[in-house]
Amino acid sequence: MGLTSSHWGVYEFVVKEGRVSALQPFSEDSDPSPIGHSIIDLLDDKTRISAPVVRQSWLENGPGTSPDKRGCERFVQVNWEEAEKLVATELERVIKTKGNRAIYAGSYGWASAGRFHHAQSQVHRFLNSIGGYTRSNNTYSFAAAEVIVPHILGSNLMDLLTLQTSWQSVCKHTDLMLAFGGLPLFNSQISNGGTGAHIQKTAVLAAASAGLRIVNLSPRRSDIKNDIEEQWIKVRPNTDVAFILGMAHTLLAEKLYDAAFLDRFTVGSEQLFDYLLGRKDGTPKTATWAADITGIGASTIQALAREMVKKRTMISVNWSLTRQQHGEQPFWAAIALAAMLGQMGTPGGGVAFGYTVTNYLGNNVKKMPYGSLPQGKNAVSDFIPVARISDMLLNPGQKFHYDGGEYIYPDIDLIYWAGGNPFHHHQDLGRMRKAWQKPSTVIVNDWCWNALARHADIVLPCTTTLERQDIGMNPRDPYVISMDKAIDAVGEARDDFHIFASIARRMGAENRFTEGRTAEEWQRWIWEQSSKKAAKLNVEMPDYESFRRAGFYKSPDLGEDRIFLSEFFSDPENFALGTPSGKIELFSKTVDSFGYDDCPGHPTWLAPNEWLGAQQKDFQLHLVSNQPRTKLHSQLDNGKLSQSIKIKGHEPIELNPYDAKARGITDGDLVRVFNHRGACICGAYVTEDVMRGVVIISTGSWYDPEEPTNTNSMCKHGNPNVLSPDIGTSKLAQGPAAHSCLVDVELYKGPPLVITAFEPPQILKK
Numbered sequence: 001m002g003l004t005s006s007h008w009g010v011y012e013f014v015v016k017e018g019r020v021s022a023l024q025p026f027s028e029d030s031d032p033s034p035i036g037h038s039i040i041d042l043l044d045d046k047t048r049i050s051a052p053v054v055r056q057s058w059l060e061n062g063p064g065t066s067p068d069k070r071g072c073e074r075f076v077q078v079n080w081e082e083a084e085k086l087v088a089t090e091l092e093r094v095i096k097t098k099g100n101r102a103i104y105a106g107s108y109g110w111a112s113a114g115r116f117h118h119a120q121s122q123v124h125r126f127l128n129s130i131g132g133y134t135r136s137n138n139t140y141s142f143a144a145a146e147v148i149v150p151h152i153l154g155s156n157l158m159d160l161l162t163l164q165t166s167w168q169s170v171c172k173h174t175d176l177m178l179a180f181g182g183l184p185l186f187n188s189q190i191s192n193g194g195t196g197a198h199i200q201k202t203a204v205l206a207a208a209s210a211g212l213r214i215v216n217l218s219p220r221r222s223d224i225k226n227d228i229e230e231q232w233i234k235v236r237p238n239t240d241v242a243f244i245l246g247m248a249h250t251l252l253a254e255k256l257y258d259a260a261f262l263d264r265f266t267v268g269s270e271q272l273f274d275y276l277l278g279r280k281d282g283t284p285k286t287a288t289w290a291a292d293i294t295g296i297g298a299s300t301i302q303a304l305a306r307e308m309v310k311k312r313t314m315i316s317v318n319w320s321l322t323r324q325q326h327g328e329q330p331f332w333a334a335i336a337l338a339a340m341l342g343q344m345g346t347p348g349g350g351v352a353f354g355y356t357v358t359n360y361l362g363n364n365v366k367k368m369p370y371g372s373l374p375q376g377k378n379a380v381s382d383f384i385p386v387a388r389i390s391d392m393l394l395n396p397g398q399k400f401h402y403d404g405g406e407y408i409y410p411d412i413d414l415i416y417w418a419g420g421n422p423f424h425h426h427q428d429l430g431r432m433r434k435a436w437q438k439p440s441t442v443i444v445n446d447w448c449w450n451a452l453a454r455h456a457d458i459v460l461p462c463t464t465t466l467e468r469q470d471i472g473m474n475p476r477d478p479y480v481i482s483m484d485k486a487i488d489a490v491g492e493a494r495d496d497f498h499i500f501a502s503i504a505r506r507m508g509a510e511n512r513f514t515e516g517r518t519a520e521e522w523q524r525w526i527w528e529q530s531s532k533k534a535a536k537l538n539v540e541m542p543d544y545e546s547f548r549r550a551g552f553y554k555s556p557d558l559g560e561d562r563i564f565l566s567e568f569f570s571d572p573e574n575f576a577l578g579t580p581s582g583k584i585e586l587f588s589k590t591v592d593s594f595g596y597d598d599c600p601g602h603p604t605w606l607a608p609n610e611w612l613g614a615q616q617k618d619f620q621l622h623l624v625s626n627q628p629r630t631k632l633h634s635q636l637d638n639g640k641l642s643q644s645i646k647i648k649g650h651e652p653i654e655l656n657p658y659d660a661k662a663r664g665i666t667d668g669d670l671v672r673v674f675n676h677r678g679a680c681i682c683g684a685y686v687t688e689d690v691m692r693g694v695v696i697i698s699t700g701s702w703y704d705p706e707e708p709t710n711t712n713s714m715c716k717h718g719n720p721n722v723l724s725p726d727i728g729t730s731k732l733a734q735g736p737a738a739h740s741c742l743v744d745v746e747l748y749k750g751p752p753l754v755i756t757a758f759e760p761p762q763i764l765k766k
Helices: 036-040 056-061 080-098 121-127 143-153 155-159 168-171 187-188 201-210 240-252 259-265 269-276 287-294 298-310 329-341 389-394 429-435 495-505 510-514 519-533 544-550 566-570 591-595 640-644 657-662
Strands: 002-006 009-016 019-026 051-054 075-076 135-137 176-180 211-215 230-233 314-317 350-352 384-385 399-402 405-408 414-418 443-448 458-461 469-471 479-485 552-554 622-625 652-654 670-674 679-686 694-697 740-747 762-765
Touching: 002 458, 002 469, 009 036, 036 640, 051 056, 056 075, 075 552, 080 414, 080 443, 080 458, 080 495, 121 414, 121 495, 143 155, 143 591, 168 201, 168 566, 176 240, 176 298, 187 201, 201 389, 211 240, 240 269, 240 287, 240 298, 240 329, 259 329, 269 329, 314 329, 329 350, 384 389, 384 399, 389 429, 469 519, 479 544, 495 510, 495 519, 519 544, 591 670, 657 679
Parallel strands: 075 762, 135 384, 176 211, 176 314, 211 230, 314 350, 414 443, 443 458, 622 694, 652 679
Antiparallel strands: 002 009, 009 019, 051 075, 051 458, 399 405, 469 479, 479 552, 622 740, 652 694, 670 679, 670 740
């Protein structure tokens, strides 16, 4: 037996006759996730990439050959020596002819939870050792908030998330929680970087038992409905800002806001109030105004505003609210509303960014400054906002705006991807497939034949966490795990460090990449660096050997209950925020100076292109593509747990009985979901848990086009990103706007469909 760590939890593995036979719950975890068990059968099944391969026409005729065949052409198996030579030679060609800026390595994360064998860190360190690469900024999770929040609160959002008011404080002091976007408890199975013990369900139930009243403002009922009583207010998707502004206007008009708090801790209330009163645009943002937009009665909006004043209130905004057109606005509006209440800085009051969205939010642990694999210095300054991949590939040389600056899309000739999967994360996959034909070469390190690997030119097989030793070390989680190697690598798979060290050797950069250390020596180095940093916080970590013998280490508890930005609220002069004013900026002169028509200088209601309130719309249903509960993004979609909820092999689509009946759809039917961007086939799940006019398809079904040679082909499997728009949230953040999406649904009446997403491509052996 040994331990392994993953983004969805820690498990004790059991090995029999050289195979992993079971994953048992970690002894410290009272609410383990079932996701992890799916990997057991996938370690050596047909989807496993077991040897290096090269797309046939690329191998025969060189870089740039038939890029339109990516995703549908067969591969040729090669040995590692030839694969390393091909990769090294191609990197050298691109660097010599076009420069390092022609290499793109977005390599979005969520690969290994191990601190060393983190694929994104490995590929970035490798590319920096040979001159650099074009990078990406921010995350698909909440890019809009990552860019806007520093203008409001003066700190990096990821840092602020670890300072969020703890559940302990909520349980003791909060009377009312407004959960914009709901409390998606199944999301809390996950924590980037790994998690030792799942706390969110216990915390929610404890808070409810202590008397917390939860109001779910969302188009979907929370998945905790059977455990607690919640008030469900069915807000139209993308209209949360209007709802918040309607409440803010009520506080202003009825003089219920805290003027003293605003004066001491904020700037910009005058400009915000002018907007609420409609002094410039002639439209007061009254509750009646908000009712027309949100579909919620004005009396409900007003009553909730008045209740907030009388009770200790926590306003929670889900990360998903940022993934819409103008996604910068919900977080800004929520912060402004919390400031008007004057409860920020009080135990259990104020604002929070997404309770239950991920497991570490609201935990009461000390953030540890653990070490990590140094990535080196990137000599290339070019970057793109993370969700602008297709724009970059389709428009080299074109200008784009981002956070007050104007930049140029580089001319990319080579993509190197290790960790993550753009065919899951990105929007408008038909458009992306066209863009994906632009580079001469696509190189991928991966362990299974997902859509990314199938759309590559060179595929290098990498190991899974169960085939290597590592350290599961998340600065936001108290548990540090000694990840043991359970089994030998399957087939010819190698870990990313080995892969990159071998390629670096051929390029004369091995020492710059490895610094003369082995994988084991690097892990010891990371531990020692972490111990030194912890010592500065008066935390003594065990020595490396003792840690390995014990199997895990738990950092000390925080002690007192955490209150968001407590130092600032206790002494705003000596603990000023990092904003230009040192205060919370309800109006930002900086953002206003950018002159963006899609992101003004204060929280603003801006109607998206696609929403249920549009006067003219070709499609009648609003699609919400939420996170899945049976996998992490698209990882393990081919596993037993994910397959167990499929309907006739297709991803479920949740729709209200009214909308289903109007279309002649019954539970379990196959349906075609479509708009002008594309179509996919799903299985109907008819439920009262989703409001009228809204349908929900979880992300993560492996992309499976009916006609692989057709970039606009229907996805047989049910990937919602064939439908979602590939537009930026605004010029400020350029984040993903997947949730501003209208579709329609009809019974599928076509020929029987065979799911081929999990069938590996044809592979020829030399």
